[in-house]
Amino acid sequence: METIRSAYLDEKLEIVKNIDFLKYRSADLPTWCPGCGYFGIVDAFYKACRELDLKHENMVTVSGIGCSGRTPIFINSYGFHTLHGRSIPVASGLKLAREDLTVFAVAGDGDALGIGGGHLPHVARKNINITFLLFDNSIYGLTKGQSSSTTPYEMKTNSHPAGNPDTPLNPIKLALSYGASFVARGYAGDPQGLKQIIKEATLHQGFSFIQILTPCVTFDKENKTWKNLKEKVYDLNLRKEEKNMETAMRMAENEPYGVGIFFQDRQRPHYQEILRNLNKTD
């Protein structure tokens, strides 16, 4: 006669301890709202770091302004909380100057696609070898609920009480058309899946773009709520050979809630390699 418990509490704690990802956390408790999706994102991030066995001193997380801007504070590594929308330029410079570092750039939807929108095309086309995490909750959280670049059309926000007049951007389509060599979408509520994606992205040589669907529990009560996301999000389950531009574009268009890796170009050299090739003197 035996119980069908997956494990007892003490065993589970043992398991968690032994996964040994806590060392990637800093000592400060995150100051995000209780229930915030970002907790799921960093959870996946920590575990990815653990599985990649990244050296703390060799990783840097660069952020902009907004709730996402605080991410580096909670990671036990180098971190740089820069200006609104400017995490990509800073990260790019850092990576180009220090190829040996693993550089993550994080930004919110307003941060990356609004004020910083001008930087995305160029880091993508240059294929600078950084991993970019877009915390996409489709709202400005830190300034209390204004429309962002991915807020759905007609959704009521504090800056558009009558409904958002702007058509939302489609981050995946953008990244694809900007020529990012790695494009994926993850979901804060599925840390396991997200962890895998972050791992792939980090290992990818070149600019990797990850849009992460996550709720703003405080200012978004109708769009990306936990409830909605739980219902809508599903796994794309793309097979390798399917990962070509056409399918990716089609899916980017038709499957706004599918998570997984849309596109990856392994052949394409990243920026430093290109520079090296061009400046070869023989």
Add this chain to the structure above:
Amino acid sequence: MPFNDHYVIIGNGPAGNHAARTLRKKDKDAKITIISDERVPYYYKPKLTNFIADEIAKEDLMVNFLNSYKAKDIRIRLGQEVERIDSESKTLFLQHMEKINYSKLIIASGSRARVLPAMSRYANHLKFVTSYTDVMAVKEEIRKAKDFFIFGGDLVGFKFLRLLNSMGKTVTILIYPNAFWPYNLTDNMLAQITESLSKFKVDVIVKDDISIIDDKNGLYRVKTQKGIEKNVDMVFSFNGLIPNIDFAKGSGVDIDHGILVNEYLKTNVDSIYACGSCAQIYNPSIKSYTTSIGWPNAVVQGEVAAFNLLGDHKIIESVGRKYFDLEGVKIKTIWWEDIDDEV
């Protein structure tokens, strides 16, 4: 950081304050904290009735001590209630869920108004004159009210009765023989008291008991078992005081009616002492546990407790009056003996 003793004193009355003072005198760098559930600093309880009568102002009521807390570097926590004591871990649990660690503890929590079992179900109709807060709550009302009913009648009770009389109020008093507990008044004592009260404008009821009190929009209807009925504005209860020690229950400290301490004011738990009217002190001379009231007793006990806590072996001696004058009836009570009533 060097470890300093933390002496905590529960109670901000004469016992507590004098204990704190003495401790500071003897130990310059210990941390000393007084905790009191009252929101005002150290004041003269005995003068409360004079305060009601406006014979004295609030300032005269206060024992001038406020700044001296700071001067003596005594941390005072006002308006904070101790909920329980864990003598194992030497921790106090305050009502607002704060934990405080002590190295030595003095309980000087004093006493509160006693409510007779028969009246307990009407407790929320009863008014008292035992603390500054009580008084502030009733002061104005008393001024306005005309008809009063008093149950019991202890020292303060009769003092209050005389006060009301001087204010020209109409008063009815139902005297309980054991109101001046633990002393039980004999029949002829009762007679004497009734006699001496006759000079006041007051109805005296004896050998009767409460039947019912009910509240009709601020007016109270009081009915006794012998069927006497009165409509009054305020109902007071003066049935003596009982030690204020609920928080010490289950702490491992021996408790009977009060907190049991030996002649050195030490409880059965090392590092916990008790003094003042919350303590039930063993008195070798009469071979019994007794409780003492009165300001002077509290002061002496507070000091003795502090001395002994610091390792001395002083034996407490009462400085009580030879007798109390209860409306002309002399009652000898240097010590309370045979505490024979349920707390």
Add this chain to the structure above:
Amino acid sequence: MKEFNIIIEICGSAGEGTISAGEILSRFMSGQGFEIMSFDSYPAEIRGFGKCVAHTRISTNRIYSPGKLADVLIALNDKHSISQLSALKENGLLIYDSQPPRPHKEDKSVVGWAKPGMISYGIPLNMLAHKAAGNARGMNMVALGAVAALLHVDQHGFTDSIKVRYGKKKQIVIDSNVNSFLEGYNWTEKNIKKIDPHSFKGMTPSKQKEKLIINGNQLVAQAALVANLSFYAGYPITPATKIMEILSRELPKHGGVLLQTEDEISAIGAVIGAGFGGKRAMTATSGPGFALMTEFTGLSVMAEVPAVIIDSQRAGPSTGMPTKTEQSDFNSAVSGGTGDCPRIVLAPTDTKSCYEATILALYLAEKYQTLVVVLLDFFLSNSIRNINIPEKPSSKYLDANIAPDKNDLKDYQRYKITKNGVSPRAIPGTPGGMFFSTGLEHDVYGRPNYSEAGHLEMTQKRFAKFNTVLSEAPAPEISAIDRDEFDIGIISWGSSAGAAHETVMSAQKEGINASSFSSMMVSPFPEKALIEFADKCKKILIPELNFSGQFASFATQILKRPVERLNFITGRPMASEDILQKMRDM
């Protein structure tokens, strides 16, 4: 009528409804006919663990500044309130949660730190909130209920103002808030025996005519609307965001257009575009956004296109302290950017003058075809006052564009040299008024021209506007103007002015003969008036909320005499107590 003055502070962690509680309190008190000023400071973290204080001053007399020490501190959160105790008077009331869900470690509860003399009332805030609504969200309302009961405030009026506050929300939200309030009120009335003197009983000030409960941001938006604003572009940034939020609701009703841009560069660009089109346009931002706009500000001045920027200052540099007030953008507003770049800068001195300043700004920008910057700060933007409903501006302020007449149009010179530097401006659509405008230096027709004489002439033209602008500005505010000699003269600007004026009065009581001077227009600055004032004063004191004394340095250049400086960068508004202390020391 008795004089009555009380300061109530609510301290919690952001997201506990601290701010809305303060709002309800002031709304209600104003309804009762009191003069109110309330000021919130909240952290950048929307929820989580940031400290958050709602400070409300309630008085039967005129209020100049929020005041420093509180009479009542409502502690919704122990951790933060402990540090807030220092802002509570020695005999103040402390209202704290007597039954929090989780235990405190030693010395981690606020009541543990209440000094003797302070009176602390323990209310089971959290428990009652749960009782009323099943969760802790109603704690703020429970606390309000407790205060209402303690200070003998009419509970029905109060519950009404709660209903008003949550009127638009679902019924359940309204109910749970009202119930929480009543739980707190009844519990306190039943269980707390009051021993402090504070009471609103019999405190019914003469009902004034209907008042407006409003903060600087709201007033700016309102002013913009009455001043025919027809275009607004902006990007969210604390503390200016609210202006955009209001206009996005209101502007369309007035036939205007609101554009939320992807960043501040684009915002000011759009504003200048609209200005070029002859429409009244503005944007609002704060330090970091203002820095992004700098290049465009040059264009506005150079191409002489009207543009209004509201810069609500916050602590800097860079991202700085987005929720703390400071007056440190003075330099960049008055002289930031490149080249010799004259621009008009207005600094309202209190909530009410935010209204006047905005109207004036739109008017001046249009009339003088240039850039106008209005310097608010976090305090002015967010502090709530109850003021008389401001009157509409006269038609003069509503249409100020000097259009070219027939003669002008014969051979239209967009940048014609005039005495006051203002050239007739043709709005696109005006036949024969076609012109070319550029950020390059240009001639009277607007054609690029780098000649020495040309650059000098045009620069003079742009500066010439200053000579007449001053006459349009309201006269500087000078207290105790009747006397003609003072021991100390306080020169202040922006939000510090209120505290300065208040100090003058309390100084008189102490026998210090003082006066204060402040001007809403700081660029160009009324130098003549300033010098006249200074000459009456033995000593000059300049208090301001920045470290380097930006305005003091500016004024010294004008006065050419040493001045006493008083600088605070605490993130809190200026307090008259502090100025007075400084004066005693002088």
Add this chain to the structure above:
Amino acid sequence: MKKNDLYSKEEKLFQDKNKIYSAQSVKQIVYSTDVRDFGQVAKSIPCQDACPAKTNIPGYIRAVFEKRHGRAYELNRSANILPGVLGHICSRPCESACRHGEPDNGVSVGICHLKRSCSDLKSGSHRIIEGLYAPTEKKVAVIGSGPAGLAAAHDLSILGHKVVIFEGLEKPGGMLMYGIPEFRLPRDLLMLEIKNILRLGIQLKTNKAIGVDISLDLLKNEYDAVVVATGCVSPRKLNIAGEDLKNIYNGLDFMKAVNEGQKPLVGDKVIVIGAGFTAVDCARSAIRLGASDVSINIRKTIEYMRIDETEKYEAQFEGIKTVSLIQPSKIIGNGNKVIAVEFQRTRMEKTDTPPYRVSIPIENSQFLVPTDSVIAALGQTPDEAVVSKDLDGLDGVFAAGDFATGSSDVISAIAGGRKSARAIDEYLIGEKRKQTVVRLENHETTDRQRSYDFIGKVEMNTIDMEERLSKATNEVETGYNDDQAHEEAKRCYLCNLEYEIDPLICIYCSACIDVAPKDCIKMIESVPVNSDGTYGIYEETDDWNNVVSIAIDNARCIRCGQCLAVCPMDCISVTKTELIEIDT
């Protein structure tokens, strides 16, 4: 376990997950014998753990809440065969353990009152459920028809044995019949529940005192096993001079007399000596016999009285005084009638052996207290005249209940009876037939509303003083009505629901902590497991990099279900845990 193994185990846990991994730690009903499950039941269901008979208290209170009083009655009866009786007079160890009585949680749930109400309120057509085993042709004699005897007899006959009860007195029930006053326990109720046991075919022979009317050896020969459940009947003596004067009763005889309808002469002033239920019963009976000045006199302090608050209050209310820290040293008589008791003061001292605090007399502290009668209720000891209580059961003779354990309370006696019944069965059959396990079941809803936590205790209805005195047998407590019971039942925390967060799914978003009504959800580093399978005190931490898990403390949880509602990851499981007895 090696790190890698654990690591792969973690992976495995997620591989076998279907898209959304279920946090439910139990997939279906299972029966566990894991020490940790027993530990959790013991720790987080304190009432059940405190009950000697291990009654499924949350279970039956839930049934009362659903107004299924019959079901509630049966749940009780499966643990103790006299639910109605215990509902009146149980000593309620459960209520002092109830978590609703913990600091800041208010007052304990009226568990005993609810027990009573399910017997009061069950429908007239209620039927008793018994799971009868096949007859075994074994015969067992039970000596004594008190709670222990009845319990043993009942369980033995359920198990298929032929049972005969020998009762020395005229009526069955032992202490219940003769010890407890009628104003606390109506006799018809007692008889009804006894008959419910006897109807199983148990033969009751009254007026058959062992060693007097019938010998033990005879029983040994005639029966396969003999249960001695004669309880504790020989009263402790004061052992002081003058003890044999007139008007000096021992508590048991006094109550017996009263319960037999006699009116023992007590006079006006009565001194009761003793600190237990019996002492209080005697005192309250004395009041009803017309005494005006009754005092209970105890050696130790009031703290140490072995009675619950309700009894204390009722005694007080009836005007009975308690005098502490004194012990009688001599009884003074006038001729052969008692006129006074000489008391001696005592003081508390500590000892190194249990009970650690004792009272010792103070020399030369004697003083006199005049009185008309004395009742010595010092408790009783087993009567070992016929048979010694240390029986090993080898020769088929077993001791049960108070006789075995020494004087205790009714519920313990019943538990004792059951225990020996199990032992006897094993002795007769040669194998264990029953086994206690933890039944675990997935529980979707939380069954509680937050508002329930603010309901005050529903007070028991009582009759007033005149009525009490008018007829000595008038029952003081009159029980809950249907709605009162329902209301009181709401207050139960349902501690048998075990809440758990699965750290392998949790994203540490602390939404649950945010809504937690109490200090029940914590960020923890580790959780120690005690030898008894209970989890020790969670080791909390505020350092993000040490937070191994967010965990629910089931010993603090009040099952409000709010965490369940807000958890974005659905990683909180609710499991219904019950101690049950199943066939091996």
